[in-house]
Amino acid sequence: MIASVEGTVLDVGLDRVVVQLGGVGVLVHTTPGTAAAQRLGSQTMLATSLVVREDSLTLYGFASADERSVFEIVQTVSGVGPRLALAMLAVLSPGEVAAAVSGGDIAVLTRVPGIGKKGAERLVLELRDKLLGLADSPGQSPTNIETPAAQGPWRDQVRDALVGLGWNAKQAETGIEAVLSRGEVVSGVGGPDVPTLLKAALRELGR
Known part of the structure; x- marks a missing residue:
């Protein structure tokens, strides 16, 4: 398993970054928050999880080991794949996921697009004791600058x-x-x- 990548940021997208490892550019899928924290030409280190399919090898990257843990643990629930797991982390922090699951807070879990009431109940039932101890990852505060043009x-x-x-x-x-x-x-x-x-x-x- 590729547990982490460290190198120069070659490209930044809305939900992905390309990191140079030696002479190779590695595509890493991330949450929008993680992508937004990257800067072209800067050094980065991401915790990663490699998802292996018959026809693909896809690398997912995270700002913290807690995010990676949540990403991997929630996929043990039937019906939760990498895309939905990443969407959860785009909306909720690791601590918020853990608190919602351990506390049975269905309303919080259904804020994630793709998770309905039954899916949220299944997450609570199967993961109630598996996400304890996860802390919130530090977030970035928005920068208040002049409001941009409305279109573009x-x-x-x-x-x-x-x-x-x-x-x-x-x-x-x-x-x-x-x-x-x-x-x-x-x-x-x-x-x-x-x-x-x-x-x-x-x-x-x-x-």
Whole structure:
């Protein structure tokens, strides 16, 4: 198993980064929050989990070992795959997942797109004693800068990413508007910082 990667950040997407290991660029799938914390040309170290399928080898990266633990443990529940496990960590911190599961808080778990009441009940039933002791990973505080222009290619990118995570287009637009109205993103040439806006919108939709 590849437990971690450390190297130079070659590329950053909404939910993935490319890390240079020696002379090889390794694609690592992440949560939007983890991707937003990366900077081109900087050094990074990510805890990782390799998911092996018959036709693919996919590497997932996390800001902490706790995130990786949650990602791996929740997949032991029937019906929970890597995509849904990653969506959980996009909406909830490891500590929030652990607290919701141990406390049987169905309402919190169903905030994750793709998890309904029955799925949440199954998570609680099967994982109640398996996530104890997980702490919250430190989060990044949003930077309050001037509100960016309301339209641009960045808006489509963020909306498409939110829809890909399970929200519908109307919910995605609502989340984006709420974040923009509070000025929680960095506005630069061509619009706001997309990964940061996506992370803020995820936080808004997960309320």
